Amino acid sequence: MSGLKNIRFKKAYRLWPICLLSCLLFANGIFAYELDNEYLNNLIKVSDSKQLFKQRYWDILLHYKSVANGRESTIDDPRFFLAVDGKKNPRAEMISMLESLFTPSINADNHTRCRFPARYSWLKEKLNIDERKLPPIDCKKLQETLEKFNPRKAVLIYPSARLQGPGAMFGHTLIRIDGDDNNYLLSYAVNYSALTSHNNNNLFSYVYNGISGGFKGYYSLMPYYLKIKEYNDIEERDIWEFQLNFNDEEVRRMFLHIIELSTVYSDYHFFGENCAFNLLFLLEAARPSLRLTEPYWNRISFWVIPLDTIEVIQKAGVISQIGYRRALATRINRYSSFSSKKVQQLAFDVSREYLAPHSLNNMVDLPVNDKIKILHIASLLVQYRYSCMELDQKEYQKLYLDIIAEKNKMTSIFPEEKESIVMPPTPNEGHLPGRVSLGGGYAIDSFFTEIGWRPAYHDIDDPLTGHKNGVQLNLLDIKGRYYQKNNTIRLQRLRLLDIISLAPQTTFFKPLSWKLNTGLEQQILRDGDEHLVYRINGGSGVAFNNKLTGITYGMIDVDFIAGDQLEKKVNLAIGLSAGTVKQIEKWWHVNFQIQWMYYGLSEDFAFSRGDLVQTFRLARNEAITLKTAISLSPERVRPEINITWNYYF
Amino acid sequence: MGVLKKRYGFLIKIAALLACTMLFWSMQGCATIVKGKTQEVTFKSEPDDATVTVTGRTIGKTPVTIQLDRKSDQTVTFEKEDYKSQTFPLTTTITGWFWGNIALGGLIGSTTDGVTGSLHEYSPSHFLVTLVPTDESKARDVKRSDAKSFIVVSYKSILEELNTQPGQYLSSLMSMLKILPSQKAEFIERTKGLADIYKDIPEFADQVIKEYGNK
Numbered sequence: 124m125s126g127l128k129n130i131r132f133k134k135a136y137r138l139w140p141i142c143l144l145s146c147l148l149f150a151n152g153i154f155a156y157e158l159d160n161e162y163l164n165n166l167i168k169v170s171d172s173k174q175l176f177k178q179r180y181w182d183i184l185l186h187y188k189s190v191a192n193g194r195e196s197t198i199d200d201p202r203f204f205l206a207v208d209g210k211k212n213p214r215a216e217m218i219s220m221l222e223s224l225f226t227p228s229i230n231a232d233n234h235t236r237c238r239f240p241a242r243y244s245w246l247k248e249k250l251n252i253d254e255r256k257l258p259p260i261d262c263k264k265l266q267e268t269l270e271k272f273n274p275r276k277a278v279l280i281y282p283s284a285r286l287q288g289p290g291a292m293f294g295h296t297l298i299r300i301d302g303d304d305n306n307y308l309l310s311y312a313v314n315y316s317a318l319t320s321h322n323n324n325n326l327f328s329y330v331y332n333g334i335s336g337g338f339k340g341y342y343s344l345m346p347y348y349l350k351i352k353e354y355n356d357i358e359e360r361d362i363w364e365f366q367l368n369f370n371d372e373e374v375r376r377m378f379l380h381i382i383e384l385s386t387v388y389s390d391y392h393f394f395g396e397n398c399a400f401n402l403l404f405l406l407e408a409a410r411p412s413l414r415l416t417e418p419y420w421n422r423i424s425f426w427v428i429p430l431d432t433i434e435v436i437q438k439a440g441v442i443s444q445i446g447y448r449r450a451l452a453t454r455i456n457r458y459s460s461f462s463s464k465k466v467q468q469l470a471f472d473v474s475r476e477y478l479a480p481h482s483l484n485n486m487v488d489l490p491v492n493d494k495i496k497i498l499h500i501a502s503l504l505v506q507y508r509y510s511c512m513e514l515d516q517k518e519y520q521k522l523y524l525d526i527i528a529e530k531n532k533m534t535s536i537f538p539e540e541k542e543s544i545v546m547p548p549t550p551n552e553g554h555l556p557g558r559v560s561l562g563g564g565y566a567i568d569s570f571f572t573e574i575g576w577r578p579a580y581h582d583i584d585d586p587l588t589g590h591k592n593g594v595q596l597n598l599l600d601i602k603g604r605y606y607q608k609n610n611t612i613r614l615q616r617l618r619l620l621d622i623i624s625l626a627p628q629t630t631f632f633k634p635l636s637w638k639l640n641t642g643l644e645q646q647i648l649r650d651g652d653e654h655l656v657y658r659i660n661g662g663s664g665v666a667f668n669n670k671l672t673g674i675t676y677g678m679i680d681v682d683f684i685a686g687d688q689l690e691k692k693v694n695l696a697i698g699l700s701a702g703t704v705k706q707i708e709k710w711w712h713v714n715f716q717i718q719w720m721y722y723g724l725s726e727d728f729a730f731s732r733g734d735l736v737q738t739f740r741l742a743r744n745e746a747i748t749l750k751t752a753i754s755l756s757p758e759r760v761r762p763e764i765n766i767t768w769n770y771y772f
Numbered sequence: 773m774g775v776l777k778k779r780y781g782f783l784i785k786i787a788a789l790l791a792c793t794m795l796f797w798s799m800q801g802c803a804t805i806v807k808g809k810t811q812e813v814t815f816k817s818e819p820d821d822a823t824v825t826v827t828g829r830t831i832g833k834t835p836v837t838i839q840l841d842r843k844s845d846q847t848v849t850f851e852k853e854d855y856k857s858q859t860f861p862l863t864t865t866i867t868g869w870f871w872g873n874i875a876l877g878g879l880i881g882s883t884t885d886g887v888t889g890s891l892h893e894y895s896p897s898h899f900l901v902t903l904v905p906t907d908e909s910k911a912r913d914v915k916r917s918d919a920k921s922f923i924v925v926s927y928k929s930i931l932e933e934l935n936t937q938p939g940q941y942l943s944s945l946m947s948m949l950k951i952l953p954s955q956k957a958e959f960i961e962r963t964k965g966l967a968d969i970y971k972d973i974p975e976f977a978d979q980v981i982k983e984y985g986n987k
Binding site for chain 1: 893894895896898921922925926927928931932935936940941943944947948967968971972973
C-alpha cells in the first residue's frame with residue numbers, strides 16, 4: 124500500500140503547476156465578483172413586500188404545512204434548509220436563500236443555484252433577478268443531469284398490493300420520468316422509501332420504527348427496468364402505469380425539485396408521511412394549482428395509502444392514459460386458464476425436466492395446438508424458476524432454449540399473440556379504502572342496530588371490483604351495537620388487524636393460505652353468551668379455485684382469548700375452518716364459512732359457527748351486505764341475521 | 773371433559789405449533805429456502821479487480837468465490853482505484869429474501885445523476901457489481917456499465933425476446949448500443965448467436981458490448 128501511495132504522490136507532484144494555474148484562474152473569477160449589497164437588500168425588500176414567503180409555491184418547495192403557531196416543513200434534514208430556523212420560518216429561509224445566491228462558491232455544483240434549482244428558478248421569475256449581479260456559477264453537473272434525463276413526461280407507477288410483506292400490503296407508488304423516446308425501461312423512477320438499515324432486522328423493531336417515524340425516508344432514482352424486475356418477476360405484482368398529463372415545463376419543474384430532494388431525509392411514517400403522501404409534493408411542484416397534500420393535514424384518518432394517491436390524482440384530472448404490465452406469475456396463470464389440466468400437468472413436467480421437450484413428439488394423440496400451449500407455458504415456468512433463483516443461469520438457458528427450439532419447430536407464432544391481453548379493472552375502479560357501515564338485525568332474542576368504521580383497506584365481504592378475490596386487509600375495524608331488549612350499547616368488535624390471504628393452489632404454484640387477526644371482540648363462551656375478550660386468531664391451510672364454487676379453502680385455526688369471564692383469564696383453542704368465496708355476478712358475491720374450535724387450556728368446550736354473507740354492490744362506493752349466522756356452544760344455539768349498508772370513502 | 777382435556781391438551785399445543793409454523797411458511801415469497809450456516813457466494817464486478825471486503829474483512833479481488841457466514845448485519849464493500857467505493861447491506865428482510873434484496877437496496881440516498889452502482893444477483897449466489905468511475909469524464913465507462921447492468925438484470929426478458937418476438941427489451945438494448953432500426957434483424961441474429969456461445973451472463977454482456985458498444 125505504501126508503494127501505491129508513493130505513486131499517487133509522484134503523479135500529484137507532477138500536476139502541481141497545472142493546479143496552481145487553475146486555482147489562480149478560478150480565483151480570479153471568484154474574487155473578481157463584487158457583491159452588490161444594495162441590489163440584494165432591494166430583492167429582500169421586494170420579496171417581503173410581495174410576501175413571497177407566504178406564497179403557495181414556496182410552501183410546496185419547502186414542504187411547509189400549517190401548524191398551530193405558523194408553518195413547519197415535513198423535511199427533517201437540516202441540510203435542506205439554508206436558515207438555521209428554516210424548518211419553521213419560511214421568511215428566514217427565503218432571506219437566507221437570496222443571500223446565499225450572492226455568495227461565491229469554490230465548488231460550483233454545491234452552490235445554492237445548482238443545489239436548489241427549483242427555488243432559484245421560481246425566485247428568479249418572481250423577483251426578476253438579474254443574473255449579471257450574481258457570482259458567475261456554472262452548474263455543470265446540473266446541466267449534465269438534465270441532459271441525461273431529458274425529463275419530458277411523468278407516469279405514476281402503482282405496483283399492486285402483496286400480502287407477503289408489510290411494506291407491500293397496500294401497494295406502492297412511484298413516479299417514472301420519461302424522456303423523448305419510448306424506451307421506458309431505461310427511464311428512471313423516483314421512489315420515496317424508508318432506509319431500513321441492516322440494523323433493523325427484527326419484526327418488532329421494524330414495526331415500531333415504521334409507525335413512530337424511526338426510519339429516515341429518502342427520495343431516490345432507480346432505472347425502471349430494475350423496478351420491473353423487482354415487482355413483476357420477484358414479488359409477482361402487476362404494475363399499473365398512470366400517464367400524467369403534465370407538459371414539458373411542468374415535468375421539468377418537478378424534476379428540478381427532485382434534484383433538491385436528493386440525499387435529504389425526512390422521518391418516514393408508515394401510515395402518514397410515506398411513499399404515497401410524499402410523492403404528492405412532486406406533483407404539486409409540477410403543477411402548483413393542484414392541491415393534493417392539504418386535504419390530508421386535517422383528515423380524520425391519519426394515514427395515506429397508495430390507493431389514496433391514485434384517487435386524488437384521478438379527481439384532479441391528471442391521468443391521461445392507463446397502462447398495465449403483467450407479472451410473470453399473472454401471465455402463467457392467465458395463459459394456463461385457457462388450458463386443460465392435462466396440458467398444465469405436461470407443461471409443469473417439462474419445466475421441471477421430468478419430461479424432455481422433444482418427447483412430446485411421441486404423443487401422437489396430443490393435438491399440435493396443445494403441444495404448443497404446453498411448450499409455451501413451460502417456457503414461462505422456466506423463466507419463473509430462474510427469477511426465483513431455483514435454476515442457475517446455465518440450467519435455465521439450456522432448458523429454456525430446448526423448449527423454445529421445440530416450439531419453433533411447430534409454429535413461428537408467439538402463442539400469447541393470439542390471446543388478447545385483458546386488462547382487469549384498474550385499482551381506481553375499486554371502492555375507496557375507508558368504510559362506514561350502518562345496519563341492523565336480530566340475534567337470539569333481540570333486535571339490534573349496528574354502526575361500524577374501518578379506515579382501511581379491503582374486506583373479503585367488500586365489493587370485489589378492482590381488488591383481488593380472496594384477499595383481506597383490515598386495519599382498525601370497529602363495530603358497535605345497540606340492543607333494544609336490554610337498552611344497552613356495547614362494543615361488538617375492535618379489530619386492530621385482520622388479514623386473510625386465500626391463495627389458490629394450481630398445478631404450478633402451491634402457496635399456503637393463511638389468516639391472522641387480533642383485537643377486542645364479543646365472543647360466545649361456554650355459557651352461550653357473548654363476552655368481550657381480547658383475541659388473537661390465526662390459521663393456515665390450502666385453497667383451490669374452481670368454476671362452480673369459487674375459491675374454496677380449509678384451514679387449521681388457532682385461537683387465543685383473554686378476558687375476565689374466563690376461568691383462568693386465558694384460553695387457547697385449536698380448530699378447523701372451511702369456506703368458499705364465490706363471485707356470482709359482477710355486483711354480487713357470496714362468502715360462506717364454517718368453523719369448529721375446541722378450547723382446552725383451562726375450561727374446555729367446543730364451539731362452532733356457520734356464516735353466510737352476501738354482498739351486493741350498488742355503486743363504486745356503496746354496497747349492501749346480508750349476513751346470516753348460526754353459532755353452537757354447549758349451552759345454546761344462537762342464530763343471527765344482519766343487514767348492513769356500507770359506504771366507502 | 774376433564775378426560776378430553778388430558779387427551780387433547782398436548783394435541784392442542786402440537787397443533788398450535790403446527791399452525792404457527794404453517795402461518796410462517798405461508799408468508800414466504802418465492803424465495804429459495806437456504807440451509808446451513810454458510811453459503812458459497814461469487815462476486816464479479818464491472819470492471820474486474822475490485823477489492824471485496826465483507827464487514828471489514830478483505831476477502832480478495834473480483835472475480836472471487838468465497839464461503840460466507842449466513843448471518844445478518846453484514847456489509848460488502850467493493851473498492852477499486854479511480855472508482856467510487858460501494859457498500860451494500862447483506863441482510864435478511866421480513867419479506868424473506870436473504871441475498872436477493874441486495875439488488876434492491878443500497879441505492880437509497882444515491883445521487884440523482886443516475887450514475888449509481890448496483891449489485892445484481894444474476895444466478896443463485898452469483899453477484900455482479902457495477903462500479904462508478906470517480907472521474908466523471910469517463911462517460912464511456914459509465915455507458916458501458918449501464919449497458920452491462922441492463923443486460924445482466926434483464927437477461928431473462930432479452931433471451932425471451934430474442935427467441936419469440938422482439939419487444940421493449942431489445943428495443944432498449946438497441947437504443948443503448950446505438951443500433952439503427954434497419955440493423956435490427958442482423959442484431960437479433962448475431963446476439964442470439966452470442967447467447968448460444970457465451971453461457972455466463974456477464975461474459976455474454978461483455979461480448980454484446982464489445983461487438984456493438986464502440987459505436
